[in-house]
Amino acid sequence: xxxxxxxxxxxxxxxxxxxxxxxxxxxxxxxxxxxxxxxxxxxxxxxxxxxxxxxxxxxxxxxxxxxxxxxxxxxxxxxxxxxxxxxxxxxxxxxxxxxxxxxxxxxxxxxxxxxxxxxxxxxxxxxxxxxxxxxxxxxxxxxxxxxxxxxxxxxxxxxxxxxxxxxxxxxxxxxxxxxxxxxxxxxxxxxxxxxxxxxxxxxxxxxxxxxxxxxxxxxxxxxxxxxxxxxxxxxxxxxxxxxxxxxxxxxxxxxxxxxxxxxxxxxxxxxxxxxxxxxxxxxxxxxxxxxxxxxxxxxxxxxxxxxxxxxxxxxxxxxxxxxxxxxxxxxxxxxxxxxxxxxxxxxxxxxxxxxxxxxxxxxxxxxxxxxxxxxxxxxxxxxxxxxxxxxxxxxxxxxxxxxxxxxxxxxxxxxxxxxxxxxxxxxxxxxxxxxxxxxxxxxxxxxxxxxxxxxxxxxxxxxxxxxxxxxxxxxxxxxxxxxxxxxxxxxxxxxxxxxxxxxxxxxxxxxxxxxxxxxxxxxxxxxxxxxxxxxxxxxxxxxxxxxxxxxxxxxxxxxxxxxxxxxxxxxxxxxxxxx
Amino acid sequence: xxxxxxxxxxxxxxxxxxxxxxxxxxxxxxxxxxxxxxxxxxxxxxxxxxxxxxxxxxxxxxxxxxxxxxxxxxxxxxxxxxxxxxxxxxxxxxxxxxxxxxxxxxxxxxxxxxxxxxxxxxxxxxxxxxxxxxxxxxxxxxxxxxxxxxxxxxxxxxxxxxxxxxxxxxxxxxxxxxxxxxxxxxxxxxxxxxxxxxxxxxxxxxxxxxxxxxxxxxxxxxxxxxxxxxxxxxxxxxxxxxxxxxxxxxxxxxxxxxxxxxxxxxxxxxxxxxxxxxxxxxxxxxxxxxxxxxxxxxxxxxxxxxxxxxxxxxxxxxxxxxxxxxxxxxxxxxxxxxxxxxxxxxxxxxxxxxxxxxxxxxxxxxxxxxxx
Numbered sequence: 001x002x003x004x005x006x007x008x009x010x011x012x013x014x015x016x017x018x019x020x021x022x023x024x025x026x027x028x029x030x031x032x033x034x035x036x037x038x039x040x041x042x043x044x045x046x047x048x049x050x051x052x053x054x055x056x057x058x059x060x061x062x063x064x065x066x067x068x069x070x071x072x073x074x075x076x077x078x079x080x081x082x083x084x085x086x087x088x089x090x091x092x093x094x095x096x097x098x099x100x101x102x103x104x105x106x107x108x109x110x111x112x113x114x115x116x117x118x119x120x121x122x123x124x125x126x127x128x129x130x131x132x133x134x135x136x137x138x139x140x141x142x143x144x145x146x147x148x149x150x151x152x153x154x155x156x157x158x159x160x161x162x163x164x165x166x167x168x169x170x171x172x173x174x175x176x177x178x179x180x181x182x183x184x185x186x187x188x189x190x191x192x193x194x195x196x197x198x199x200x201x202x203x204x205x206x207x208x209x210x211x212x213x214x215x216x217x218x219x220x221x222x223x224x225x226x227x228x229x230x231x232x233x234x235x236x237x238x239x240x241x242x243x244x245x246x247x248x249x250x251x252x253x254x255x256x257x258x259x260x261x262x263x264x265x266x267x268x269x270x271x272x273x274x275x276x277x278x279x280x281x282x283x284x285x286x287x288x289x290x291x292x293x294x295x296x297x298x299x300x301x302x303x304x305x306x307x308x309x310x311x312x313x314x315x316x317x318x319x320x321x322x323x324x325x326x327x328x329x330x331x332x333x334x335x336x337x338x339x340x341x342x343x344x345x346x347x348x349x350x351x352x353x354x355x356x357x358x359x360x361x362x363x364x365x366x367x368x369x370x371x372x373x374x375x376x377x378x379x380x381x382x383x384x385x386x387x388x389x390x391x392x393x394x395x396x397x398x399x400x401x402x403x404x405x406x407x408x409x410x411x412x413x414x415x416x417x418x419x420x421x422x423x424x425x426x427x428x429x430x431x432x433x434x435x436x437x438x439x440x441x442x443x444x445x446x447x448x449x450x451x452x453x454x455x456x457x458x459x460x461x462x463x464x465x466x467x468x469x470x471x472x473x474x475x476x477x478x479x480x481x482x483x484x485x486x487x488x489x490x491x492x493x494x495x496x497x498x499x500x501x502x503x504x505x506x507x508x509x510x511x512x513x514x515x516x517x518x519x520x521x522x523x524x525x526x527x528x529x530x531x532x533x534x535x536x537x538x539x540x541x542x543x544x545x546x547x548x549x550x551x552x553x554x555x556x557x558x559x560x561x562x563x564x565x566x567x568x569x570x571x572x573x574x575x576x577x578x579x
Numbered sequence: 580x581x582x583x584x585x586x587x588x589x590x591x592x593x594x595x596x597x598x599x600x601x602x603x604x605x606x607x608x609x610x611x612x613x614x615x616x617x618x619x620x621x622x623x624x625x626x627x628x629x630x631x632x633x634x635x636x637x638x639x640x641x642x643x644x645x646x647x648x649x650x651x652x653x654x655x656x657x658x659x660x661x662x663x664x665x666x667x668x669x670x671x672x673x674x675x676x677x678x679x680x681x682x683x684x685x686x687x688x689x690x691x692x693x694x695x696x697x698x699x700x701x702x703x704x705x706x707x708x709x710x711x712x713x714x715x716x717x718x719x720x721x722x723x724x725x726x727x728x729x730x731x732x733x734x735x736x737x738x739x740x741x742x743x744x745x746x747x748x749x750x751x752x753x754x755x756x757x758x759x760x761x762x763x764x765x766x767x768x769x770x771x772x773x774x775x776x777x778x779x780x781x782x783x784x785x786x787x788x789x790x791x792x793x794x795x796x797x798x799x800x801x802x803x804x805x806x807x808x809x810x811x812x813x814x815x816x817x818x819x820x821x822x823x824x825x826x827x828x829x830x831x832x833x834x835x836x837x838x839x840x841x842x843x844x845x846x847x848x849x850x851x852x853x854x855x856x857x858x859x860x861x862x863x864x865x866x867x868x869x870x871x872x873x874x875x876x877x878x879x880x881x882x883x884x885x886x887x888x889x890x891x892x893x894x895x896x897x898x899x900x901x902x903x904x905x906x907x908x909x910x911x912x913x914x915x916x917x918x919x920x921x922x923x924x925x926x927x928x929x930x931x932x933x934x935x936x937x938x939x940x941x942x943x944x945x946x947x948x949x950x951x
Contacts, residue, residue, distance in 0.1 A: 201613055227613055230660070241631040242639030243624065252628045411844060415861055415878045419912070421624070422586050520929070520947065 002083075002097040003027035004174075005191050006066040006156040006165045009182025009212040013065035014057035020184075020191030021069045022050050027097075027187060028071025028377060030358055031082035035093035037158045038062030043093060045082035063212075064165060066156045068095035071377065074103070075120030077358075085124040087131035088116055091160040092138070094130070096123035097187055098152035098172035106148065126155060138162045139209050143221070146170070146207070156185055167208045176200040176208060176215060178228065183210040189231060200226045245566045247380035247460070251552050252421060254388045255414035258545065261374045261392035262410050270400050271353055271369030279324030280305060281350075283312040283341040287383040287455065288329045291390035293448035294544065298394070303401045312337035316344055327353045331378060331386040333361025342366055355393050357386050380567050382460050384552050387452065388417075388545065395541065409541050416542035420535075420549035425557055427531045428515045431486050432558045438463055439477065439512075440488045440551070441470040441503070443496035445544055453488060453551030460569050461559035470496075470503045481510040488515045488554070490547050491525060493539035504528055515554075517547055580771050582910030582927045582946060583876060588621045589669035591629060593859060594774060595781035595840045596806075596822050598629060600668040602781065604637070607664070609674035610681055616658050617668060618642050618651040647741035648726070656735050665743070666727040669768070671777055676762035680729040685750070686758040687711075688727040690765045697769050698723035699744050701759060708757040713744045725765040728757075770896070771925065772905035774874050778857045779838045782820045791823075794831075803836070806843065830866065848883065856887075856906070865917065872906035873921070876928065879913040890923025892940035907938075910946065 003024025007016050017034050033045025038061045050069070068083035075081040084093040100106070103122035106129065111117065115128040129145040130138070138159040152171035158164075167174060167185045177184035177192035177199050184192045185208070189199060200215070202208060203226065208217045217224050243249040280299065282292040289311055296307040310318065312328070312335065326345035330338045333356035342352050343366055354367035357375050364370035375389035392410075399406035432438055438457060440450035451467035458465045468477055470489070481487070487507050491500040501524065508514060508528055516529035519538035526532045536546040559566050580589050590600035600617075607615055619626045620642040630637045642654045652665055664681065666672060672688070680686040687708060689701045695718035699711045702719065711724050728747070737753065738746040751757055768774050787802040791809030799811070801819025808826040811817065815829050818836035823829065827841050830849035835841070839853050842860035847853065849866045856873040864870055865883030873887040881887075887906040894901055907921035910928035917934050924938040927946035932938065936950055943950045 227611065229614055242619075242627040248624065249628075249631075252624050412861055412878070415912070418877075419586075422622075 002071050003069045003187045004067070004083075004095045004097045004154060004156055004185075005187070006064075006095075006167065006185040007182065008064045008163075008165050008210055009179065010063050013063050014060035016195075017065040017067040018050065018055065018057060019194070020186060021067045023191035023194070024069050024187055025050065025377075028069055030070055030072050030077035030361070031079070032067065032069040033082040033084055033095075034060060034065055034067040035084035035086075035095075035158065036060045036062035037064040037093075037160065037163075041086065041090060041093050041158065041160055043084055043086060045079060045084070047078050047082065064158055064163065066093065066095050066158055066165060068097075073099060074122040081119045081121050083121075083123060085119060085121065085127045087127040087134075089131060092127055092130050092134060092157065093159075094123065094127045094155055094157045096126055097154045098170075100125060100149050100153065101151035102149070103151075122151075126153075126157075130157065130159075134159065136161065138164065138166050139207070139218075142166050142168055143207060143218070154187060164209045164211050167202070167210070169202045169206055170204050174202045176202065176210065178215065181212045183212060183215060185210070193231060197230050198228055199231055200228050202226065244560070245380065245556075247382055247384060247556055247566050250378060250380050250385045251549065251556065253376070254385050254545075254549060255417040255421075257375050257385045258388050258392050258417065259414045261389050262396055264374055265371070265393065265396040270397065271371065278305070279307070280327060281308040281310065281324065281345075282327045282329060283310050283315050283338055283345075284329040285312050285335055285337055287387050287452060288331065288335075288338075288390060290448045290452040290455070291387050291394065292327075292329055293451070294391060294445050295394035295398075297445040297448070298398055298541075302398050302406075305401070310341070312341040315341040324350070325353060326350045327355060328363050328367060329355040329390060330361075330363050331357045331373075331375070331383055331390075333358045333363040335363070339363055339366065355390065357389065381569055382456055382555075382566070384456075388548065391545065391548075406541065413537075413542040413545055416537035416540075416546040417549050419537075420546035421553070423533060423550060423553075425533070425550070425554055428488075428533060428554055429557045429561055431513055431515060431531055432457070432461075432463065432488075432554065433561045435463060435484065435486050437480065437485045438465040438488065439473070439481075439485060440465060440467040440490075441473060442467075442490040443470045443500055444494070446490040446492065446496070446547065449490060449544065449547050449551065450488070452548065453555070456552055456555035457558065460555055460564055460566050461562055462564060462570070463558070463562075470500055473503065473507070478506075478510070481507060481512045483511040483513065486513040486515060488517070488551070490517045490535070492517075492535060492543055492547070493519050493522075501525070501528070517550060580768065582925070582944070583771055583774075583874070583908070585928055585946065586622075586877075586911055587625055589768070591622075591625055592669075592768075592774065593840070593842065594671075594778045594857065595785055596824050596842060597781070599671065599768075599777070600626075600629070602671050602673075603666055603668060604633065606672055606674040606677050607666075610677045612664065612677075612681075614638075616640060616655045618654050620645045620651070648743040649738055649746050650741040652743060653735075653738055656738075659732065659735075662729070662731045664727070664729050666725075667767075670726065671764075671766040671780060672725065672727060672762070673764040676764045677727070679760050679762070680727070680758075683729045683758055683760070684731050685734075685756055686729045686760050687747070688725040688762045688765060689722050689759045690725055690762050691721045692723045693721070695721050695723045698767075699726070700724075703759045706759055708747075708751060708759050710751065711744050711747055713742070722759070722761075725762065725767075727765070770901065770903055771874060771908040772872075772903040774857060774908075775855060775872055775905060778840055778874075779855065782822055782838050782840055785820060785822055787819065791825075791827075801837065812849065824860065842877075859911075870906065872904075874905075874908045876909055876911035876913065878911055879909050879915075881909075881913075881915045881919070882917045882934075884918045885915060885921070886919075887921045890939055892923040894925075894940055 005020035031047045035043045083095045100122040106125040110128045154169045154172035154174040157166045179196040292309045328342035352367040354363040354370045373389035440454040442450040447469045454465040454467035513530045515531045517535045518525040520534035537543040591598040616638045702710045737749045790807045793811040794813040796813045797811045797815045803819040805823045806825035812831035815833045821836035822840045824843035827845045834852045838855045846863040851868045854871045858875045859877045861878040863880045868885040870887040891904045907924040909926040915932040920937045925944040929947045931949045
């Protein structure tokens with residue numbers, strides 16, 4: 001997914017496009033760029049997010065501008081691959097959202113005709129194709145070129161000497177905005193609504209040209225009209241798509257995130273560094289650290305490979321006689337501690353692997369190899385879908401080591417998450433919202449889930465929550481248990497079941513309100529529990545995922561009941577880029 | 580519609596691999612309507628998540644308590660700026676029918692129905708509606724309201740109660756006109772077996788597309804849509820119209836269709852016959868089975884040698900005794916062991932059926948039970 005934005009209407013064009021791109025950052029943020037059309041075409045682009053302040057639009061000048069914010073698919077996210085792309089002569093500029101499926105064939109053909117490509121992207125072929133047929137009418141050129149493109153696109157194009165922006169779409173979204181002597185085009189309404197409420201949605205196969213005063217739309221060579229609409233909702237509504245919070249939206253995206261991640265991981269080779277390693281060390285912070293702990297349990301159980309999991313911030317204080325692979329894992333790929341830890345591992349001569357959501361982020365640049373978790377942009381500060389995507393990556397790695405024996409479980413694991421989304425947590429929320437302290441316990445791979453459940457609870461509801469390995473409760477925390485301290489226990493069938501239930505009985509004796517996640521129809525647990533939550537696919541790998549979803553939702557609904565600012569919890573930032 | 584509506588609102592039940600609401604939205608878009616407001620309530624997050632996947636933005640309004648259709652419309656009032664169409668999100672309608680009423684000031688789409696007592700029965704005089712009688716015991720005519728209206732903005736002045744029909748009658752009583760426009764395209768699903776008819780209708784309208792891998796000995800006849808990554812095994816025969824979802828696997832020597840929808844990641848093992856059926860995502864049917872007129876919920880597995888054959892059981896549902904003809908309606912995540920027979924059977928969600936059982940009527944209709 002990428003975002004595109006175009007503006008035709010006045011001298012402030014570069015600034016307006018820059019602001020518009022900021023609104024589209026949720027569609028991707030690994031590089032951005034702007035092209036302006038004045039006396040000639042000028043381009044400025046760079047890697048990374050749009051800076052909060054201090055970005056100079058520099059030499060950009062003109063009343064027409066197009067911009068792009070990128071989420072890399074073809075070619076790493078760097079300055080070269082950032083849009084806009086130019087033709088060889090620098091007289092035509094384009095931005096593109098979508099995927100040109102036949103770009104390799106087109107690129108070969110164009111290279112044969114002497115075109116020089118500056119990037120590894122699929123999009124650049126469009127600029128060169130236009131150059132090939134351009135004869136001072138960009139509309140005709142684009143009309144000629146489009147039938148040659150296979151795949152999906154929303155394109156904005158400008159050419160020197162033409163005072164129009166030409167737009168085209170096919171299976172990628174594109175919306176036009178009609179302002180006062182100014183016209184806009186964007187991937188969605190978010191950046192347009194600041195300027196005008198009058199919009200037109202283009203249809204597949206439409207080509208539009210716009211000047212500050214007028215819009216013309218063509219379809220199959222005929223001029224057509226598209227209805228104009230007045231939009232009365234806010235920019236925030238557009239992006240959250242009807243959900244009350246980004247966090248809830250992202251929780252609901254998880255089944256799809258998991259399946260998509262598994263499917264696309266299967267299409268690529270596992271990095272050599274992983275398949276050759278005999279021992280694994282994983283460094284991570286926060287939620288990623290918990291995902292890594294789950295990995296450790298599963299890796300040692302299924303593959304008998306010894307694994308160490310370290311907090312990235314503590315890693316450097318260990319005297320490191322490192323051997324084997326070091327994996328750094330971070331959603332943003334910019335977590336300062338994780339970067340430092342991986343740099344240190346590199347200095348020791350260890351092979352390194354980065355697992356990140358943002359392709360081309362700092363972490364992936366210093367590692368020998370990178371795996372992308374493909375969760376899509378995560379906006380909510382409290383990580384949810386990136387945790388599930390990290391588990392997808394780890395489970396895939398184990399599946400590869402086990403020569404595919406986990407495969408069928410992974411294919412259907414998303415169903416357990418779907419089921420978890422249907423569970424009513426009303427009683428559990430009533431129990432939690434009144435508490436000052438909440439404990440989360442589990443054993444085996446459920447222990448890191450207890451930690452993650454507690455982390456979600458404290459970060460968004462501000463209720464003090466602690467996760468423990470159930471066996472540790474007796475070594476101290478037991479002193480804190482009382483009828484005022486609810487306990488959330490994950491107790492699935494399997495190796496840990498018997499001892500978990502005896503732990504739970506001991507807690508029950510302290511009068512602690514018990515919220516238990518267990519297998520549906522488990523009469524013993526139902527009797528013990530004050531609130532029993534049936535865990536879909538309890539006891540299997542899918543059960544780990546469904547338990548995660550339930551704990552996330554418990555934190556979410558508790559925070560919501562308390563009226564917290566869920567997407568922007570106090571004192572927290574999305575990625576921690578300082579030590 | 581239980582067991583299928585426990586885990587999803589009726590509007591999201593898939594027929595021909597698209598949720599029912601998708602057909603209404605597509606019909607609206609094809610009629611040239613771009614401003615669409617969806618009132619959500621039951622399982623709203625699922626509806627919102629689905630709507631977010633749509634190509635263009637759809638506005639969402641929440642109805643806090645599901646009081647009635649009139650109340651639902653009232654929730655959308657602040658967003659309605661001009662004359663508008665109102666339609667239920669869980670019925671099927673086509674663009675041509677919507678086009679007939681779109682430019683009328685006040686109109687309702689009506690259709691003849693063999694069981695009018697389940698609907699609002701429409702009394703007309705010279706093409707104008709004089710009254711709509713909601714679910715009468717003795718219906719004075721076979722013409723029923725589809726619940727699809729074209730209304731003017733000032734309709735909201737009569738919209739007081741919770742039911743849309745009451746407000747429409749009130750409008751007529753005050754001297755307002757409501758034109759009755761008939762259609763033949765509308766289809767509602769009141770009982771779960773009505774989905775079979777809805778499935779037949781929607782599968783009949785698909786565009787054939789062949790993706791995936793099809794063994795060269797397999798035979799594909801008629802309009803068949805096969806999704807990406809799907810696999811059709813040797814000597815399988817698919818009679819259109821039929822839809823096969825992404826990454827589905829059809830074993831060798833299977834006979835599929837006509838009027839079959841198969842969801843994503845569904846497995847049909849070898850030597851199985853499927854006819855006039857709807858299999859939702861992630862479900863599976865074992866080898867050597869014969870499955871006719873079946874609706875199978877998400878993730879359910881019927882093991883080998885299963886027989887599903889149409890029956891016409893009498894059933895008491897919500898106090899009334901009714902009779903429908905169907906093979907089986909099976910909820911989500913059901914496990915059924917080998918050699919079971921289903922005849923006119925409704926099976927609840929998360930139910931387990933031990934091997935060799937014969938199930939009819941409401942024998943296993945409760946959720947989460949084990950039938951031994």
